[in-house]
Amino acid sequence: MIQARGLTKRYGHKTAVDHVEFTVESGHVTGFLGPNGAGKSTTMRMILGLDRPTAGDVTVRGRRYERLGAPLREVGALLEARAAQGGRTARNHLLCLAQSNGIPEARVDDVLRLVGLEAVAGQTVGSFSLGMSQRLGIAAALLGDPPVLMFDEPVNGLDPEGILWIRTLMRQLAAEGRTVFVSSHLMSEMALTADHLVVIGRGRILADTGMSEFIESNATSHVRVRSPRLSELAPLLTARGWRVEPADRDGALAVHGASAAAIGDLAAEHGLRLHELAPVRPSLEEAFMRLTGDTVEYHAGPSARPPVPPGEPRPAPPPPEAPAPGDAP
Numbered sequence: 001m002i003q004a005r006g007l008t009k010r011y012g013h014k015t016a017v018d019h020v021e022f023t024v025e026s027g028h029v030t031g032f033l034g035p036n037g038a039g040k041s042t043t044m045r046m047i048l049g050l051d052r053p054t055a056g057d058v059t060v061r062g063r064r065y066e067r068l069g070a071p072l073r074e075v076g077a078l079l080e081a082r083a084a085q086g087g088r089t090a091r092n093h094l095l096c097l098a099q100s101n102g103i104p105e106a107r108v109d110d111v112l113r114l115v116g117l118e119a120v121a122g123q124t125v126g127s128f129s130l131g132m133s134q135r136l137g138i139a140a141a142l143l144g145d146p147p148v149l150m151f152d153e154p155v156n157g158l159d160p161e162g163i164l165w166i167r168t169l170m171r172q173l174a175a176e177g178r179t180v181f182v183s184s185h186l187m188s189e190m191a192l193t194a195d196h197l198v199v200i201g202r203g204r205i206l207a208d209t210g211m212s213e214f215i216e217s218n219a220t221s222h223v224r225v226r227s228p229r230l231s232e233l234a235p236l237l238t239a240r241g242w243r244v245e246p247a248d249r250d251g252a253l254a255v256h257g258a259s260a261a262a263i264g265d266l267a268a269e270h271g272l273r274l275h276e277l278a279p280v281r282p283s284l285e286e287a288f289m290r291l292t293g294d295t296v297e298y299h300a301g302p303s304a305r306p307p308v309p310p311g312e313p314r315p316a317p318p319p320p321e322a323p324a325p326g327d328a329p
């Protein structure tokens, strides 16, 4: 279990983490989400004693990191994939870690096998791809067979097979009763991996809740409807008080506030054929964007902005640019 109480970190005038309270329970994969610069890495570094809190504290299994007798046996972490010294072989890198933490040599071969790096164990770490470095970092985290594991962006650089592997591994580690705390910006991946979420924005906790509760309380579902007679169907739907808007493709409608059955019945009553009637569950991405929208510090330009979720007011289009001298009218 990881527990933060009043955890605060200031860098000069910048408050990176602001009186944060949360508990990461064992037996679950807990996702740690937040926009860029929200304070995730700073929090993770404080958990691992790499940064000292300005106020408050954070404990792993009831003790601060620096008070843990054999840290690698208590908490394993992947923070920086490229942290290993480039001149060492993968096996030597792990062996040094094992020897300085009283871990038997046989465990090095176990974890190399577990992460699929057995065949390249004799290669220098500097020659590794990002994906191989990620696997090596995960091997180091698992070396002490710890009950608590933390991964910062673990799927970064992994190919689809690697992503599936780490997802399965994390779920398996949690099923064994371990505490698994993982940050990622990949919402679709997080939705498949985590069952609990801690969400941070501008250094403050915005949510600490189960995955489905988070999605349900921050986004709404709708029904996607396609019909060759949409122009007749749409007014009937709005007359029932259901909110109707164009869906994002195919000329379909997104209907909010009605079940698929109710829409189907209404269409049948009026003899209107339907070509699609599909309940759409809101995604983690949609829920995350709605909750954290106000806390995002670094916005992309308009063309790079993600589509506005259904039901949200759309931003006004930019005013037309004045034609440059010489432009064709």
Ligand SMILES: Nc1ncnc2c1ncn2[C@@H]1O[C@H](COP(=O)(O)OP(=O)(O)OP(=O)(O)O)[C@@H](O)[C@H]1O
Pocket (backbone or CB within 6 Å): 011, 014, 015, 016, 034, 035, 036, 037, 038, 039, 040, 041, 042, 043
């Ligand atoms: N050593 C430091 N000195 C000064 N400011 C820092 C330092 N480390 C982090 N910060 C600031 O603290 C805030 C939180 O940073 P942090 O790296 O924890 O965010 P993050 O949620 O991990 O972001 P990302 O998703 O981009 O990795 C940011 O505004 C960052 O610029």
